[in-house]
Amino acid sequence: MLPTFVIGLREGVEAALIVGIIAAFLRQENRTDALRYVWIGVGVAALLCAAVGVTLQIVNEDLPQKQQEGLETIVGLAAVGMVTFMIVWMRRHARGLRKELERSAAGALAQGSIVALVAMAFFAVLREGLETAVFLLAAFQSAANPGAAGAGAVIGVALAVAIGWGIYRGGVRLNLARFFRLTALVLVLVAAGLLASAAHTAHEAGWLNFLQDQALDLSWLIVPGSVTSSLLTGMLGLQPQPTVAEAAVYLLYAVPMAAYVLWPQRSRPRAPAPQTA
Amino acid sequence: MRNFTLLVAALAAVSLAACGKDDEDKGGRKVTVELTDAGCSPLKLRIPAGPTTFEATNEGTDKATEFEVLQGDRVLGEKENITEGLSGSFSLDLDPGRYQIWCGQGTPKGVLEVTGPASSAAANPTLAAAVRGYDRYVRAQVADLQVATRAFTDAVRDGDVGQVPPH
Numbered sequence: 001m002l003p004t005f006v007i008g009l010r011e012g013v014e015a016a017l018i019v020g021i022i023a024a025f026l027r028q029e030n031r032t033d034a035l036r037y038v039w040i041g042v043g044v045a046a047l048l049c050a051a052v053g054v055t056l057q058i059v060n061e062d063l064p065q066k067q068q069e070g071l072e073t074i075v076g077l078a079a080v081g082m083v084t085f086m087i088v089w090m091r092r093h094a095r096g097l098r099k100e101l102e103r104s105a106a107g108a109l110a111q112g113s114i115v116a117l118v119a120m121a122f123f124a125v126l127r128e129g130l131e132t133a134v135f136l137l138a139a140f141q142s143a144a145n146p147g148a149a150g151a152g153a154v155i156g157v158a159l160a161v162a163i164g165w166g167i168y169r170g171g172v173r174l175n176l177a178r179f180f181r182l183t184a185l186v187l188v189l190v191a192a193g194l195l196a197s198a199a200h201t202a203h204e205a206g207w208l209n210f211l212q213d214q215a216l217d218l219s220w221l222i223v224p225g226s227v228t229s230s231l232l233t234g235m236l237g238l239q240p241q242p243t244v245a246e247a248a249v250y251l252l253y254a255v256p257m258a259a260y261v262l263w264p265q266r267s268r269p270r271a272p273a274p275q276t277a
Numbered sequence: 278m279r280n281f282t283l284l285v286a287a288l289a290a291v292s293l294a295a296c297g298k299d300d301e302d303k304g305g306r307k308v309t310v311e312l313t314d315a316g317c318s319p320l321k322l323r324i325p326a327g328p329t330t331f332e333a334t335n336e337g338t339d340k341a342t343e344f345e346v347l348q349g350d351r352v353l354g355e356k357e358n359i360t361e362g363l364s365g366s367f368s369l370d371l372d373p374g375r376y377q378i379w380c381g382q383g384t385p386k387g388v389l390e391v392t393g394p395a396s397s398a399a400a401n402p403t404l405a406a407a408v409r410g411y412d413r414y415v416r417a418q419v420a421d422l423q424v425a426t427r428a429f430t431d432a433v434r435d436g437d438v439g440q441v442p443p444h
Binding site for chain 1: 337339340342350351352353354356357358360361365382
């Protein structure tokens with residue numbers, strides 16, 4: 001029961017995290033209209049994944065692993081772009097938000113960005129959902145103990161959804177200024193983790209075939225098969241034994257971006273932003 | 278209610294699929310690898326070249342839940358999320374050489390040695406004869422081209438543009 005629980009949690013929490021962040025962000029922006037489309041998008045994606053999973057079972061086919069990893073890579077990179085956009089946006093509007101000003105027209109999110117966020121939520125669920133649906137169906141056919149295996153996987157996914165909901169509720173409770181200050185750094189870590197995950201899935205998709213030596217061993221912290229590993233891998237993109245490529249993209253993103261969000265802004269109000277990519 | 282209907286549909290599909298599984302033969306040889314606490318078992322494989330279906334089974338470990346065949350840094354085939362009681366398979370057509378097998382992070386990499394004739398095409402006498410014939414044809418064409426081109430370049434070099442055949 002535990003192994004399927006761990007995998008259900010890991011697969012589910014990646015999507016739940018992205019959706020939770022998007023939902024909290026839109027709620028903070030008072031875009032409850034867009035929020036409705038997020039929930040619809042998530043629901044449609046989940047149904048689509050279930051349909052694909054069931055269809056694959058009926059025609060007795062496997063999910064093509066390489067294409068699946070390719071999809072994960074592309075959506076993962078899009079998510080990095082989205083989170084980066086959020087970080088930069090927050091940073092740009094931090095001064096106004098700190099004073100708890102009313103949202104000015106300049107601070108309002110463009111309609112295009114809203115559409116992109118809704119689409120992102122949809123693809124985030126689709127990305128992990130396909131693999132999860134196939135895995136859930138397989139768990140119920142487990143030769144060893146189908147009931148326990150299936151239940152473990154379902155509870156894992158349910159917990160992931162609960163965590164996503166918690167991020168959304170928690171994000172909503174914080175007042176605006178604190179929300180942005182607290183989340184900017186967390187978002188940098190999330191985005192860096194997504195980038196490392198993309199490097200991981202790109203390797204499995206056959207796209208990234210160099211720098212694959214083990215960079216460091218974190219398996220003392222991220223014990224493969226444990227609940228903590230599923231949370232750390234699922235939410236922060238940390239692998240037990242990251243490769244050079246994964247560690248490199250993580251640091252290349254995390255270090256400059258952390259410097260960017262932590263750089264005191266008040267003292268240099270008119271200073272040009274270090275970088276916005 | 279919709280969720281319930283979906284669940285019923287899923288369960289029906291699962292039981293249908295369970296009946297049909299393993300009936301079809303994907304062709305080629307089948308190699309079974311077991312996932313254990315120590316990683317892949319066996320950790321050393323020696324198989325002849327050609328289409329091969331790798332099947333990974335998990336009889337009860339939570340240390341290893343995936344199976345990969347790699348060539349250097351390149352993943353050739355992979356199956357993830359093979360928890361206790363599950364199995365997964367994929368097919369590859371491998372040329373002779375040394376490959377690696379791996380059962381996921383925290384487990385050692387194993388060796389997959391593929392032996393024998395390069396590929397099924399080389400083993401087929403008709404195809405081999407066709408390849409030899411085409412090889413002869415290409416060589417003859419290139420030789421002809423060289424002779425004709427030399428005549429042309431010599432003429433140009435001598436400034437005798439009139440010699441250049443009108444093509």
